[in-house]
Amino acid sequence: xxxxIMKSYLPLYKDAMLLTLKIGWLGIFFSIVIGFVCALIRxxxxxxxxxxxxxxxxxxxxxxxxxQLFFLYFGLPNIGISIxxxxxxxxxxxxxxxxxxxxxxxSGLEAIDKIQTESALSLGMNGWQIFIHIIxxxxxxxxxPAFVAxxxxxxxxxxxxxxxxxxxxxxxxKDLIGLYYKTIECLTLLVVFYMIILIPVSILGxxxxxxxxxxxxxD
Amino acid sequence: MQALGIxxxxxxxxxxRIIEGLWVSVRISLIAVxxxxxLGLAVGALMTRENIVIKAVTRAYLEVVRFMPQxxxxxxxxxxxxxxxxxxxxxxxxxxxxxxFWGTAEMADLVRGALISIPKHQYESAEALGMSDAQTYxxxxxxxxxxxxxxxxxxxxxxxxxxxxxxxxxxxxEVLKVGQQIIEANRKSSPNAAFGIYAVVFLMYFVACWPxxxxxxxxxxxxx
Numbered sequence: 001x002x003x004x005i006m007k008s009y010l011p012l013y014k015d016a017m018l019l020t021l022k023i024g025w026l027g028i029f030f031s032i033v034i035g036f037v038c039a040l041i042r043x044x045x046x047x048x049x050x051x052x053x054x055x056x057x058x059x060x061x062x063x064x065x066x067x068q069l070f071f072l073y074f075g076l077p078n079i080g081i082s083i084x085x086x087x088x089x090x091x092x093x094x095x096x097x098x099x100x101x102x103x104x105x106x107s108g109l110e111a112i113d114k115i116q117t118e119s120a121l122s123l124g125m126n127g128w129q130i131f132i133h134i135i136x137x138x139x140x141x142x143x144x145p146a147f148v149a150x151x152x153x154x155x156x157x158x159x160x161x162x163x164x165x166x167x168x169x170x171x172x173x174k175d176l177i178g179l180y181y182k183t184i185e186c187l188t189l190l191v192v193f194y195m196i197i198l199i200p201v202s203i204l205g206x207x208x209x210x211x212x213x214x215x216x217x218x219d
Numbered sequence: 220m221q222a223l224g225i226x227x228x229x230x231x232x233x234x235x236r237i238i239e240g241l242w243v244s245v246r247i248s249l250i251a252v253x254x255x256x257x258l259g260l261a262v263g264a265l266m267t268r269e270n271i272v273i274k275a276v277t278r279a280y281l282e283v284v285r286f287m288p289q290x291x292x293x294x295x296x297x298x299x300x301x302x303x304x305x306x307x308x309x310x311x312x313x314x315x316x317x318x319x320f321w322g323t324a325e326m327a328d329l330v331r332g333a334l335i336s337i338p339k340h341q342y343e344s345a346e347a348l349g350m351s352d353a354q355t356y357x358x359x360x361x362x363x364x365x366x367x368x369x370x371x372x373x374x375x376x377x378x379x380x381x382x383x384x385x386x387x388x389x390x391x392x393e394v395l396k397v398g399q400q401i402i403e404a405n406r407k408s409s410p411n412a413a414f415g416i417y418a419v420v421f422l423m424y425f426v427a428c429w430p431x432x433x434x435x436x437x438x439x440x441x442x443x
Binding site: 058063066067068076078079152156158159160173177183184194199 | 285286287288289290291294295298299302303377381382383384385387388395398399402410411412413414415416417418420421424425428429432
């Protein structure tokens with residue numbers, strides 16, 4: 001292991017990590033938005049839209065991100081829709097993440113017992129108040145563990161972006177291995193940088209999990 | 220059809236090649252799934268032991284697998300290990316190793332979860348009835364644990380099938396790579412093939428995974 005070489009690669013890896021983080025967090029942000037909207041549509045059983053959302057969720061949960069990205073990046077330009085690689089990465093991550101998040105949020109919402117709504121109604125709360133003060137706090141507590149798992153899953157999934165020529169960590173490592181043949185140094189740095197991204201998320205996740213556990217009632 | 224590039228699929232042996240590519244993906248995932256389930260059951264049972272050394276080792280194993288993207292693991296085994304040890308492994312073997320390594324950890328975690336979710340009074344009641352350890356496991360614990368385990372492990376199978384798409388990145392010629400080759404070979408005659416071919420690959424994965432995940436949902440609903 002040659003530390004001098006590893007040091008000289010650091011700036012490249014740093015840039016790559018920043019790109020991974022940028023696309024990762026943007027994608028996760030949009031996936032939370034999409035997931036929340038889809039979960040609400042399914043929770044409230046809005047006709048027609050419910051079906052569309054259901055089909056979207058099944059379609060994206062049951063196909064790999066790599067294939068989705070290939071379709072978005074190489075397939076869509078054929079019918080006149082060109083998206084640049086970065087937006088494509090964000091879009092792909094948002095779409096697959098949205099499908100996973102929607103399921104997580106929905107199961108959180110549906111885990112809340114009906115008696116909660118009924119009690120709130122008998123206390124004279126209106127629909128909006130019940131949703132904000134009664135349903136959401138409990139649903140959040142229920143879905144946090146799966147939510148954190150989703151975020152880690154999505155951050156790991158960003159590793160396939162190299163396939164659509166985004167200069168992320170994977171791409172940089174592959175590129176440097178090809179150029180200088182310093183395989184071990186490059187792979188070590190790759191592992192280290194993924195740990196820098198993922199370990200804080202995991203630690204933060206378990207702290208949040210512990211914080212919101214009070215809200216789960218009865219056990 | 221011409222404009223969407225679906226017609227390319229029916230030219231020459233393209234359809235056969237795509238299906239052969241699909242078979243490569245299926246083969247890799249099948250072998251990895253079988254290995255993962257067998258090893259996962261053993262490792263998962265080990266994880267419930269109170270031994271500190273076993274606990275630390277399995278815990279570290281689980282964390283490594285949980286943190287590293289499967290693609291990084293593929294690169295480590297395919298490029299890294301060959302460099303360090305000087306051996307030569309085929310890309311397909313490397314991917315089977317990685318997916319088994321990853322799948323075993325995930326499966327073990329599910330097994331552990333299922334075993335510790337059985338309330339303690341079940342063990343105690345069995346003991347009070349005079350059952351031996353083996354009897355307790357066979358008649359009381361395993362039947363209950365299996366019901367929690369099966370839907371989750373079926374889910375894991377679909378995840379493993381989906382992850383096989385990554386093997387093209389280390390040069391295995393599977394369905395996605397074959398699609399790419401067909402698109403490039405027909406660049407002149409049908410420049411729009413990418414849309415059709417990738418849509419077909421997309422649907423192939425969906426057709427492979429969707430029934431399995433529906434089945435797991437059905438079992439979950441039936442047993443809970």
